[in-house]
Amino acid sequence: MTTNTYIHGIGMTKFGTHEDRTLKDLLLDASRQALEDAGRPKVDAVFVGNFLAGSMSNQEILGAIVANDLGLGFVPTAKVEGACASGGIALRQAVLAVMSGEHDTVLVAGVEKMKHAKTAEVTQAINAAMDTDSSEKSAGLTFPGFFGVLANRYFHETGASKKHLAMVALKNRENAMNNPLAQFSKATSLEEIMNARMITEPLGLFDCSPMTDGAAALVISRKPSGIHIKASSLVSGPTQMQDASDLLSIPAIGESGRRAYEKAGLGPEDIDVVEIHDCFSMTEMIAIEELGFFPRLEGWKAVEKGLTKANGEKPVNTSGGLLSRGHPIGATGVAQIYQLVRQLRGDAANQVEGARIALAQNLGGTGSYSAVHILERV
Amino acid sequence: MKKLKVYSCCGHDTVVKRVYCPSCGANEISEREVEDKGSIYSFTKIHVPPSEFAHLAPYYVALVQLDGTSAKVTARMTEDIAIGDQVELDKVEDGAYLYKSV
Numbered sequence: 001m002t003t004n005t006y007i008h009g010i011g012m013t014k015f016g017t018h019e020d021r022t023l024k025d026l027l028l029d030a031s032r033q034a035l036e037d038a039g040r041p042k043v044d045a046v047f048v049g050n051f052l053a054g055s056m057s058n059q060e061i062l063g064a065i066v067a068n069d070l071g072l073g074f075v076p077t078a079k080v081e082g083a084c085a086s087g088g089i090a091l092r093q094a095v096l097a098v099m100s101g102e103h104d105t106v107l108v109a110g111v112e113k114m115k116h117a118k119t120a121e122v123t124q125a126i127n128a129a130m131d132t133d134s135s136e137k138s139a140g141l142t143f144p145g146f147f148g149v150l151a152n153r154y155f156h157e158t159g160a161s162k163k164h165l166a167m168v169a170l171k172n173r174e175n176a177m178n179n180p181l182a183q184f185s186k187a188t189s190l191e192e193i194m195n196a197r198m199i200t201e202p203l204g205l206f207d208c209s210p211m212t213d214g215a216a217a218l219v220i221s222r223k224p225s226g227i228h229i230k231a232s233s234l235v236s237g238p239t240q241m242q243d244a245s246d247l248l249s250i251p252a253i254g255e256s257g258r259r260a261y262e263k264a265g266l267g268p269e270d271i272d273v274v275e276i277h278d279c280f281s282m283t284e285m286i287a288i289e290e291l292g293f294f295p296r297l298e299g300w301k302a303v304e305k306g307l308t309k310a311n312g313e314k315p316v317n318t319s320g321g322l323l324s325r326g327h328p329i330g331a332t333g334v335a336q337i338y339q340l341v342r343q344l345r346g347d348a349a350n351q352v353e354g355a356r357i358a359l360a361q362n363l364g365g366t367g368s369y370s371a372v373h374i375l376e377r378v
Numbered sequence: 379m380k381k382l383k384v385y386s387c388c389g390h391d392t393v394v395k396r397v398y399c400p401s402c403g404a405n406e407i408s409e410r411e412v413e414d415k416g417s418i419y420s421f422t423k424i425h426v427p428p429s430e431f432a433h434l435a436p437y438y439v440a441l442v443q444l445d446g447t448s449a450k451v452t453a454r455m456t457e458d459i460a461i462g463d464q465v466e467l468d469k470v471e472d473g474a475y476l477y478k479s480v
Contacts, residue, residue, distance in 0.1 A: 124429045139475060149441055199425055201425070242452040243394040
């Protein structure tokens, strides 16, 4: 069943370091932009995606803050948490609220502020997205660690190597260089990426998404617009690496994709442009397989052929992705939609000519959550 | 003492204990002890740890394929390792399985 919800407005701050701006300032900025882009409609509800404001900024009640400080009145609001999928889940909750008939027009925002803290502290805080009551957490596994373990096995079972991961990182950096809102605009090379310092072997610095400050927002409504949300799906998956029946599969991604395709009546071949949750270069490799764009264990061949470049047959992460656009955790899922709406409107960074159908996939944890949205230009 | 427990139902073995089997819904999932030995299925060397493990870095986290079951267990190691290496449980410390090469 396709939804009857449409996107009316989008907003986004620059992603990067905002030393002199608060979490609230970023959140309100993106929200205000989205409302003005939508023509200042009456908002019936607000959903905010966020993961770390409580632990790193001692700030909750983000939904109420948005409604109060924007002057939206006594509308229902909620913060939505789903680790790195918080933004995608916030959008899904808004879509469901519209589909249910409860609300006509809903503001969705995502925000995170991370750059004020040390890497070890952020890594510690992000580990809250693991099952912390497990031997695996006690062993010292981290998120980049999980994808390092996955990458070594992927190399073992395929012809892929660290160079293929570097190709993913380089592609996304090249895309980000054309995106004025992206965190990184400096040119790099395969050599620099492959020789960068190790984080969790075989993943080096460029294989890992950065810490980022930033916010993004959307206005959705049952009233028609030029951008139809054709499908919204969300699933949960394994919460521990040692519980996965196949390390080289992230079933939450595959299942959320299958459900979204079914709702939309479409298949992977119909998608013109994609934003994928490349929290690590390895994650993008697995996701392009799980979403059916390329056969299992052959994503690396597609990367090698350049098929996922902005001018390739399946453009992935034309925004620069999490790796180079940046990854302010709660904002990421919303920022993916921002880029895809720009693609469908025809004025995006790295515009894909004639893009009509777009897909966003937003991952939380090591596959604990995956949200997929399919958009259509109508 | 060092024996690992594996939980099985519907052909799936795992070290993670569930309330119900996700395949058939049964609430009586069988439980058995398995050998401490296994082989390295995959691994990573962690150079950038969270603050609570900073004093250990760099360290290895390995996914160990346990002998006699399809279940795997996540372990910490200090030695250089490669996929396929034979390993065994050394001790359980602060809730973590510490493995060593055989």
